[in-house]
Amino acid sequence: MDFQSDASVLADLLGRTASGDRAAFSRLYDLTKAKLFGVIRRILVRADLAEEALQESYVRVWSNAYRYDSGHASAMTWMIAIARNQAIDLKRKANERVAAQAVALEDVSLQATETSAEDSADYRRLRQCLGGLGEDGRDMVLLAYHQGYSREELAQRFSRPVATVKTILRRSLAALKECLDGKR
Amino acid sequence: MASADNEDRDDAAEYALGTLGPADRDAFEARMARDPTLAAEAAAWQERLAALHAETGPAEPPAHLLANILRRLDDAAPNNVVMLKRSADLWRRATIAVSAIAAVLLIAVAVRAPWQQTEQKGLYVAVLQGQGAQAAYVAAVDVKSRMMVVRSLGAHAPDAHSYELWALGAGRAAPQPLGVVEAVARVPSEQLGRTSDTALSDTTLAISLEPVGGSPTGAPTGPVLFTGKLLPAN
Structure with missing residues (x-):
């Protein structure tokens, strides 16, 4: 998706995710998964590791959504940062x-x-x-x-x-x- | 000290780039948690570099991953569910030495008279915790007597504020207001709306800080201070 124009949609979904709304979380996943997976795949070449990093990233998005501060960064940037950290961690562990x-x-x-x-x-x-x-x-x-x-x-x-x-x-x-x- | 500031700025940039070693990264994250200026600095770097993702094409993950992720959300720690924003200091001042388990037993007995205890079905309990996993309130729902009791373990709203109770999850689109709580609140369980076994098990209770008398809008307006998931007692 074009994350520039839809920044407020993502921020709203992230806010609802913070209050435990699974439907909002699933929608957020659908809108962002391809972007995050693209980011992760460049860091992790191995498909199994990339999938693991993606899952771990979204579990973190769920449990840390309450920390998201729209004044600091866009929702997409915030999620990309989480995905990159997960991918880099896994990469270091797997020594790829x-x-x-x-x-x-x-x-x-x-x-x-x-x-x-x-x-x-x-x-x-x-x-x-x-x-x-x-x-x-x-x-x-x-x-x-x-x-x-x-x-x-x-x-x-x-x-x-x-x-x-x-x-x-x-x-x-x-x-x-x-x-x-x-x-x- | 200027050199320390420069070091912080360099660390924030490398943190966002991802080139800090594991030990440096952990240390930086700990510093960031204490220092909002540093956190803002790192976020600004993330935003600066994020434009590079114009170069990253999308990649479709396998379809089964979402189901895996949703399954894993259940295992995520209970305080992950709804901690919108936590006002830590407020609660740190209170030192309640009642263990969560003892508290649950206490209220379970209070809700249900001893002679009724052979029949255990339909009893749900929750421990509402704040920062540092300290128990602040306990709640019990007795399906049979259609009553939820919420009892403070010593926590009370600061002057000129009220604590308001909310129900979340179990398909609710938004937090459902259950009224202001003081030391003890009794809420008819019909107010929860959803009282099937699954709905109760999927319900999380939360207490937010509100103006006196509760939220004027019908939605939480202040930080969510305590949360706890209802669990079947039997």
């Missing part, structure tokens, strides 16, 4: 390093710096700011965000010490924030 590296090189997200007018303004702005980072910084941020790479995995992939990866990540994120905030 090999599988993730095998697909990483082909990953379109690293090359696709071109945006089109159909993309949201937020996305275009973010892509533009990412383009302003060094190549390593940009790729590290994207691999970490989309595929759940840890600092150690990035260090291995980029043949850099872990401490250097940490420095690059932090410097890149700070530059990203400055760029994004400057463009508002």
